Amino acid sequence: MIAGHIACSYVFQRLLRLQPVNNVFLFVASYLPDIVDKTIAIVFSISGRGYFHSVTVMAVSYALTYKIISKVRPEFRQFIHLAALYYALHLIFDFPELIVLFWPFLGPLQQSGHFSLLERLYNYYVLWKYPFVLSSEVIFFTILIIIKTKDNRAAAMNYHKTH
Numbered sequence: 384m385i386a387g388h389i390a391c392s393y394v395f396q397r398l399l400r401l402q403p404v405n406n407v408f409l410f411v412a413s414y415l416p417d418i419v420d421k422t423i424a425i426v427f428s429i430s431g432r433g434y435f436h437s438v439t440v441m442a443v444s445y446a447l448t449y450k451i452i453s454k455v456r457p458e459f460r461q462f463i464h465l466a467a468l469y470y471a472l473h474l475i476f477d478f479p480e481l482i483v484l485f486w487p488f489l490g491p492l493q494q495s496g497h498f499s500l501l502e503r504l505y506n507y508y509v510l511w512k513y514p515f516v517l518s519s520e521v522i523f524f525t526i527l528i529i530i531k532t533k534d535n536r537a538a539a540m541n542y543h544k545t546h
């Protein structure tokens with residue numbers, strides 16, 4: 384999944400009735416594995432999916448961040464839980480290979496040469512190389528549109544009741 388991660392996070396936030404967060408937080412938490420791994424890939428010219436697409440790295444990052452935030456700013460602990468949820472959703476709906484998901488327990492990561500974001504987007508959205516993953520993205524955006532349409536209708540009804 385590429386663009387669908389933010390739709391996925393928003394849909395789960397609404398379905399689980401979680402505290403709404405601002406869009407910047409939602410975006411960063413939803414794309415954290417890609418932000419880190421793609422940056423590493425571009426800088427070091429290696430594969431786009433890497434260490435931060437591992438459940439192990441996610442769990443260690445969550446535990447460390449939670450421990451630090453608990454000492455420094457305990458009022459922000461709930462955001463660490465939310466970030467961990469969005470991180471986990473990212474991993475689930477990226478459908479990574481098991482060797483990536485459970486790194487380092489299943490062996491070393493295979494590096495597939497250079498990483499090109501444009502090539503990745505072209506393969507994904509133009510050539511439809513990953514139709515299963517792309518269809519999950521379409522489903523989440525469809526649910527997002529339904530939720531937003533219902534919200535807008537409810538807001539319009541409230542507006543008409545009060546004016």
Ligand SMILES: [Zn+2]
Pocket residue numbers: 416417436473477
């Ligand atoms: Zn990813």
